[in-house]
Amino acid sequence: MDITTPQKITTFLMFEGTAEEAMTFYISLFDDAEVVNITRYGADGPGKEGSVQHATFSLAGQHYMCIDSPAQHEFTFTPSISLFVQCENEAELDRLYAALAEQGTELMPLGTYGFSTKFGWVNDRFGVSWQLNLPA
Template sequence: MEHAKQKITTFLMFTGKAEEAMNYYVSVFEQAEILNVQRYGANESGTEGTVAHATFSLYGQVFMCMDSNVEHGFTFTPSISLFVGCNTEAEIDQLFEKLSQDGQVLMPLSRYPFSEKFGWVADKYGVSWQLNLE
C-alpha cells in the first residue's frame, strides 16, 4: 500500500502492549499493515525488545505507537475516539464483535436518531472506537 504523507497522525502510547495491540488492529481491519517497528535495545531508556516507535496503517490511515517505560497516572479515555465509517452491515457487525471482545461496550450496536446503525466500544487495550454504518 502506498501512503500519502499525513500532517496529523494518531499516536498511541502503551506500557508493554504496543506490538500486541498493533498486531491485533492489523488483524481486525482489512487493508491494514505494519509499516515500521523500532525496538529498544540494551541499555536504552525502554525495556529491551519493546516498541520504541512503530507505524501501522488501517485503510491507508497511518498510526504511530510506542511502549512507554514510564508508568503514567493516565491511560486511554473515551473522550478521544477513533471514528470508523463502515460501508456494510457485515463490516460494522464484524468490527463491533472483534473490538468489543474483552473490552467494554460504551454504546450497544443499534439504531440511533443520528445513525441507522452505530456502536461505541473501548477495546481490550482501552482505545475507544465509534463505528458508524454509512
C-alpha cells in the same frame, strides 16, 4: 529511527508494554492494513528490551504511530478521543464491534440511535475507544 508519515497530523497511541500486541490486533481487523515500520528498544533501554520504541502502522490508508512508554503514567486512554470508523456494510460493523468488544467495554451497544442506520461505541481491551458507524 524514521518517524515520518505521509500525512501532516497522525494519531499517536502510547501503551505501557502492549503496543505491538495492540498494533497486530488492529491490523488484523482491516483488509488494507500493515506495519509500516517498527523500532525496538535494545539492551541499553530505556524501555524493556524488545518492546516498541516507535512504530507506524496503517489502517485503511490512515497512518498511526505507537510506542511502549518506558515510564508508567497515572493516565490512560479516554473515550473523549476515539477512532471513528465509517463501515461499508452491516457485516463489517458487526465483525469489528464483536472483535473490539471482546475483553473490552461496551459504551453504546449496537443499535439505531437516530443519527445513523446502525452504530456502536466500544473501548477495546487496550483501552482505545472506537465508534463504529453504518451511514444512512
